[in-house]
Amino acid sequence: MSSDTLRTVSVDRIGERRFHARNPRGGQLTFGEGEDADFTPVELLLTALAGCSAIDVDYLTTRRAEPVSFEVTVRADKLSDESGNHLGPIEVHFAVSFPEGPDGDRAREVLPKALERSHDRLCTVSRTVELGTEVTFTS
Numbered sequence: 001m002s003s004d005t006l007r008t009v010s011v012d013r014i015g016e017r018r019f020h021a022r023n024p025r026g027g028q029l030t031f032g033e034g035e036d037a038d039f040t041p042v043e044l045l046l047t048a049l050a051g052c053s054a055i056d057v058d059y060l061t062t063r064r065a066e067p068v069s070f071e072v073t074v075r076a077d078k079l080s081d082e083s084g085n086h087l088g089p090i091e092v093h094f095a096v097s098f099p100e101g102p103d104g105d106r107a108r109e110v111l112p113k114a115l116e117r118s119h120d121r122l123c124t125v126s127r128t129v130e131l132g133t134e135v136t137f138t139s
Contacts, residue, residue, distance in 0.1 A: 042087065045129075046074040052125040053092060056118035061096070061111055065103035071095045090129070 014020045018032040032038040039047065050072040061067065072094055076087040096111060098104035119126060 042078060045087075045125075046076065046090070048125045049090065049123070049129065050074045050092060052123040053115075053118040054094075056122040057094065057096070057111070057114045060114035060117065061098070061107045064106035064110060065098045065101075067107070068097045068099055069095065090126075092126070 009021050009023050011019050011021045018030065020028065020030050022028050030038050031041060031044060034040040054072045072092065074090060074092050076090040079086055079088050094115060098107040
Protein backbone atom coordinates (compact mmCIF):
# COMPACT_ATOMS: atom_id res chain seq x y z
CA MET A 1 0.00 0.00 0.00
CA SER A 2 1.28 3.44 -0.85
CA SER A 3 0.74 6.65 1.07
CA ASP A 4 -1.43 7.86 -1.83
CA THR A 5 -3.87 4.96 -1.56
CA LEU A 6 -3.75 3.93 2.10
CA ARG A 7 -6.78 4.80 4.22
CA THR A 8 -6.74 4.23 7.98
CA VAL A 9 -8.63 4.90 11.20
CA SER A 10 -7.71 4.07 14.80
CA VAL A 11 -10.26 2.86 17.35
CA ASP A 12 -9.81 2.91 21.15
CA ARG A 13 -12.08 1.45 23.81
CA ILE A 14 -13.44 4.21 26.08
CA GLY A 15 -15.93 2.18 28.08
CA GLU A 16 -18.08 -0.90 28.11
CA ARG A 17 -18.94 -1.51 24.43
CA ARG A 18 -18.13 2.15 23.60
CA PHE A 19 -15.32 3.19 21.32
CA HIS A 20 -13.65 6.29 19.97
CA ALA A 21 -12.45 6.47 16.33
CA ARG A 22 -9.91 8.91 14.91
CA ASN A 23 -8.70 9.58 11.39
CA PRO A 24 -5.23 10.94 10.52
CA ARG A 25 -6.69 14.42 9.85
CA GLY A 26 -7.99 14.76 13.42
CA GLY A 27 -11.61 13.80 12.86
CA GLN A 28 -13.21 11.93 15.74
CA LEU A 29 -16.40 10.07 16.54
CA THR A 30 -17.76 7.86 19.28
CA PHE A 31 -19.74 4.71 18.61
CA GLY A 32 -21.17 1.78 20.51
CA GLU A 33 -23.65 -1.06 20.46
CA GLY A 34 -26.78 1.08 20.31
CA GLU A 35 -27.69 1.41 23.97
CA ASP A 36 -27.48 5.22 23.69
CA ALA A 37 -27.53 7.87 20.96
CA ASP A 38 -24.13 6.86 19.56
CA PHE A 39 -24.14 5.27 16.13
CA THR A 40 -23.60 1.51 15.92
CA PRO A 41 -21.00 0.06 13.54
CA VAL A 42 -23.80 -1.04 11.18
CA GLU A 43 -25.24 2.49 11.17
CA LEU A 44 -21.76 3.82 10.42
CA LEU A 45 -21.48 1.43 7.46
CA LEU A 46 -24.84 2.66 6.14
CA THR A 47 -23.74 6.25 6.78
CA ALA A 48 -20.50 5.65 4.89
CA LEU A 49 -22.41 4.23 1.94
CA ALA A 50 -24.90 7.11 1.87
CA GLY A 51 -22.19 9.70 2.41
CA CYS A 52 -19.88 8.36 -0.29
CA SER A 53 -22.62 8.28 -2.89
CA ALA A 54 -24.03 11.64 -1.75
CA ILE A 55 -20.64 13.27 -2.35
CA ASP A 56 -20.49 11.75 -5.84
CA VAL A 57 -24.00 12.93 -6.71
CA ASP A 58 -23.33 16.35 -5.19
CA TYR A 59 -20.24 16.80 -7.39
CA LEU A 60 -22.09 15.79 -10.54
CA THR A 61 -25.34 17.72 -10.01
CA THR A 62 -24.25 20.96 -8.35
CA ARG A 63 -22.19 21.89 -11.40
CA ARG A 64 -25.60 22.71 -12.86
CA ALA A 65 -27.58 23.99 -9.84
CA GLU A 66 -27.49 24.03 -6.04
CA PRO A 67 -30.14 21.69 -4.66
CA VAL A 68 -33.14 23.05 -2.79
CA SER A 69 -33.14 19.85 -0.71
CA PHE A 70 -30.83 16.84 -0.63
CA GLU A 71 -31.56 13.81 1.56
CA VAL A 72 -30.28 10.25 1.33
CA THR A 73 -31.91 7.40 3.25
CA VAL A 74 -30.30 3.97 3.50
CA ARG A 75 -32.13 0.86 4.68
CA ALA A 76 -31.22 -2.77 5.20
CA ASP A 77 -32.37 -5.62 7.41
CA LYS A 78 -29.81 -7.06 9.81
CA LEU A 79 -29.88 -10.82 9.29
CA SER A 80 -28.50 -13.78 11.20
CA ASP A 81 -28.44 -17.09 9.34
CA GLU A 82 -26.10 -19.89 8.24
CA SER A 83 -23.75 -17.18 6.87
CA GLY A 84 -23.57 -15.46 10.27
CA ASN A 85 -24.58 -11.86 10.97
CA HIS A 86 -24.85 -9.65 7.90
CA LEU A 87 -27.09 -7.15 6.15
CA GLY A 88 -29.65 -8.12 3.56
CA PRO A 89 -30.05 -6.10 0.37
CA ILE A 90 -29.24 -2.42 0.94
CA GLU A 91 -31.57 0.24 -0.45
CA VAL A 92 -30.23 3.75 -1.02
CA HIS A 93 -32.92 6.35 -1.72
CA PHE A 94 -32.13 9.88 -2.89
CA ALA A 95 -34.69 12.66 -2.43
CA VAL A 96 -33.15 15.63 -4.21
CA SER A 97 -34.89 18.67 -5.59
CA PHE A 98 -33.53 21.56 -7.60
CA PRO A 99 -34.83 25.08 -8.24
CA GLU A 100 -37.12 25.84 -11.14
CA GLY A 101 -35.50 27.12 -14.30
CA PRO A 102 -32.92 26.00 -16.84
CA ASP A 103 -30.13 25.28 -14.33
CA GLY A 104 -32.46 23.19 -12.16
CA ASP A 105 -33.68 21.39 -15.29
CA ARG A 106 -30.08 20.49 -16.19
CA ALA A 107 -29.42 19.21 -12.66
CA ARG A 108 -32.64 17.13 -12.68
CA GLU A 109 -31.65 15.73 -16.06
CA VAL A 110 -28.20 14.60 -14.87
CA LEU A 111 -29.41 13.15 -11.53
CA PRO A 112 -30.26 9.62 -12.80
CA LYS A 113 -26.88 9.34 -14.56
CA ALA A 114 -25.12 10.64 -11.43
CA LEU A 115 -26.79 7.91 -9.34
CA GLU A 116 -25.79 5.31 -11.92
CA ARG A 117 -22.16 6.50 -12.06
CA SER A 118 -21.91 6.53 -8.26
CA HIS A 119 -23.34 3.01 -8.02
CA ASP A 120 -21.44 1.48 -10.95
CA ARG A 121 -18.02 3.10 -10.56
CA LEU A 122 -17.43 6.06 -8.25
CA CYS A 123 -18.57 5.23 -4.71
CA THR A 124 -15.71 3.33 -3.05
CA VAL A 125 -17.91 2.19 -0.17
CA SER A 126 -20.76 0.68 -2.19
CA ARG A 127 -18.27 -0.79 -4.72
CA THR A 128 -16.38 -2.44 -1.83
CA VAL A 129 -19.57 -3.87 -0.33
CA GLU A 130 -20.84 -5.16 -3.67
CA LEU A 131 -17.51 -6.62 -4.78
CA GLY A 132 -17.07 -8.42 -1.45
CA THR A 133 -13.54 -7.30 -0.55
CA GLU A 134 -11.51 -9.69 1.61
CA VAL A 135 -11.16 -8.69 5.27
CA THR A 136 -8.45 -10.13 7.54
CA PHE A 137 -8.11 -9.88 11.33
CA THR A 138 -4.74 -9.97 13.11
CA SER A 139 -3.49 -9.46 16.64
